[in-house]
Amino acid sequence: MENTENFNWTYKIKEYFDKKGKIPKAFVQTYGCQGNVADSERIKGMIFDMGYLFCDDVKDADLIIFNTCAVREHAEDRVFGNLGRLKKLKIKNPDLIIAVCGCMVQRESVAKRLKNNFNYVDLIFGTFVTDDLPKLLYQAIETKKTVIDISENNLIPDENVKRIGKFDFKAFVPITYGCDNFCTYCIVPYVRGRLRSVEYQDVLSRVSNLVKNGYKEITLLGQNVNAYGKDLQKENLFSKLLEDINNIDGDFIVRFMTSHPKDLSFHDIETISKLEKVEKHLHLPVQSGSDRILKLMNRKYDSKSYLKLVDYAKSLMPQVTFSSDIIVGFPGETREDFDETLNLIKQVGYSNLYTFIYSKREKTKAAEFHDETDRETKVSRLEEILQLQKQITKKLNENLIGTNQRILIDEKRGENSFAGKTLSNVLVTVNSKEDIFSKFINVKITDANISYVSGEIIKE
Numbered sequence: 001m002e003n004t005e006n007f008n009w010t011y012k013i014k015e016y017f018d019k020k021g022k023i024p025k026a027f028v029q030t031y032g033c034q035g036n037v038a039d040s041e042r043i044k045g046m047i048f049d050m051g052y053l054f055c056d057d058v059k060d061a062d063l064i065i066f067n068t069c070a071v072r073e074h075a076e077d078r079v080f081g082n083l084g085r086l087k088k089l090k091i092k093n094p095d096l097i098i099a100v101c102g103c104m105v106q107r108e109s110v111a112k113r114l115k116n117n118f119n120y121v122d123l124i125f126g127t128f129v130t131d132d133l134p135k136l137l138y139q140a141i142e143t144k145k146t147v148i149d150i151s152e153n154n155l156i157p158d159e160n161v162k163r164i165g166k167f168d169f170k171a172f173v174p175i176t177y178g179c180d181n182f183c184t185y186c187i188v189p190y191v192r193g194r195l196r197s198v199e200y201q202d203v204l205s206r207v208s209n210l211v212k213n214g215y216k217e218i219t220l221l222g223q224n225v226n227a228y229g230k231d232l233q234k235e236n237l238f239s240k241l242l243e244d245i246n247n248i249d250g251d252f253i254v255r256f257m258t259s260h261p262k263d264l265s266f267h268d269i270e271t272i273s274k275l276e277k278v279e280k281h282l283h284l285p286v287q288s289g290s291d292r293i294l295k296l297m298n299r300k301y302d303s304k305s306y307l308k309l310v311d312y313a314k315s316l317m318p319q320v321t322f323s324s325d326i327i328v329g330f331p332g333e334t335r336e337d338f339d340e341t342l343n344l345i346k347q348v349g350y351s352n353l354y355t356f357i358y359s360k361r362e363k364t365k366a367a368e369f370h371d372e373t374d375r376e377t378k379v380s381r382l383e384e385i386l387q388l389q390k391q392i393t394k395k396l397n398e399n400l401i402g403t404n405q406r407i408l409i410d411e412k413r414g415e416n417s418f419a420g421k422t423l424s425n426v427l428v429t430v431n432s433k434e435d436i437f438s439k440f441i442n443v444k445i446t447d448a449n450i451s452y453v454s455g456e457i458i459k460e
């Protein structure tokens with residue numbers, strides 16, 4: 001039903017531009033996490049079907065879409081700033097359609113602010129209704145009035161839409177939408193809704209098709225991939241999914257994110273260790289090393305159980321690497337709490353850290369917590385972590401010198417210079433006169449830097 005409807009709206013938009021004898025161009029800007037990137041790929045697929053081509057400069061666009069993130073205030077400020085700059089384009093070209101979607105507009109206060117202070121925005125649509133884009137966009141074009149739909153539902157998006165991604169050999173595959181965890185600082189459950197797992201067979205057949213079409217890297221996405229299937233009352237479904245994907249014929253690798261320390265099981269770790277196509281890397285955000293703070297964050301694990309997971313993974317996979325998100329300056333974080341975070345970082349030895357200063361988010365529980373730490377202290381704590389992390393990464397990278405690694409080349413850095421990542425998610429640069437883009441290459445690591453290592457191609 002929905003598909004036929006979409007088909008009709010899509011056709012109407014196509015017809016509208018055909019009549020004008022115009023090939024419209026669209027500019028899509030994505031903020032936030034890979035979940036948002038995956039949504040933008042669907043959005044691009046839909047607007048391509050409507051007849052739009054894509055442009056890299058807002059000045060050339062007939063349609064501008066900002067797919068936004070609400071996770072921190074800073075992310076939202078950037079969107080408001082960039083949106084402000086579009087006003088003069090709209091004055092010059094009243095036919096230009098400006099759309100804002102994603103997590104930020106799912107907040108009623110933001111939708112209101114956009115409506116009142118950014119009256120040149122034509123379309124505001126939330127995270128639950130991306131499938132309705134053809135209809136909403138047609139309404140915006142046709143009525144020339146601001147169209148707003150931030151309604152909620154518990155559906156998962158249509159699996160059968162076209163997607164347009166950056167690569168034709170790497171794909172994001174969402175396995176869950178939403179999140180049930182309600183960490184006290186986090187806005188995601190409010191803007192993305194409850195956990196909804198994509199049907200098992202739908203995930204499997206999408207991955208099979210991608211592999212059949214020559215895709216070499218599949219990244220399974222979810223706010224907590226280890227919770228996959230919990231809403232379907234199925235246990236251990238994530239491990240089973242990894243096994244079944246690993247059994248698909250073909251030369252490809254499987255990445256996944258994000259792992260949640262409260263739901264990642266020893267069984268999951270065993271599965272990951274056994275499967276040759278599955279990355280030996282865990283993005284396992286700890287947020288803080290202090291049990292007191294973890295409790296206040298409602299993370300439902302403590303530093304001891306976290307380190308047990310890490311040690312178990314290390315014992316089964318000597319080559320395993322870890323990355324993490326850390327929040328600095330959560331309300332009430334003392335110097336002692338922070339020192340515990342530094343200690344934990346040292347004990348784990350992360351290959352990569354994503355560090356954020358706590359940002360107060362409307363509706364969340366932590367927004368009511370008393371926060372007495374000043375910003376200067378928070379900034380200096382952040383800086384301390386970055387310095388520590390640099391030393392750790394450098395050492396890890398130095399340990400790789402002399403080893404042989406297989407990498408998938410996904411970056412051309414310059415004439416004869418390429419880069420890619422190992423199964424353990426380590427960034428490697430390599431020189432080659434031949435075009436090796438999108439190929440698996442065996443390299444010997446010769447040099448280590450802070451954020452990457454360099455290697456030489458091993459001749460077969």
Ligand code: SAH
Nearest residue numbers: 185186223258285325326327356357358359
């Ligand atoms: N589902 C993932 C995280 C998604 S949000 C998980 O549970 O690990 C990505 C990261 O943003 C979080 O891990 C956290 O470190 C950070 N983050 C979320 N809310 C934040 C806030 N209010 N202030 C600062 N950082 C925040």
Ligand code: SF4
Nearest residue numbers: 179181182183186188
């Ligand atoms: Fe946010 Fe916590 Fe869910 Fe991650 S697990 S998305 S941090 S509520």
Ligand code: F3S
Nearest residue numbers: 032033069070071103
């Ligand atoms: Fe941001 Fe939404 Fe992702 S808030 S981090 S884009 S789920």
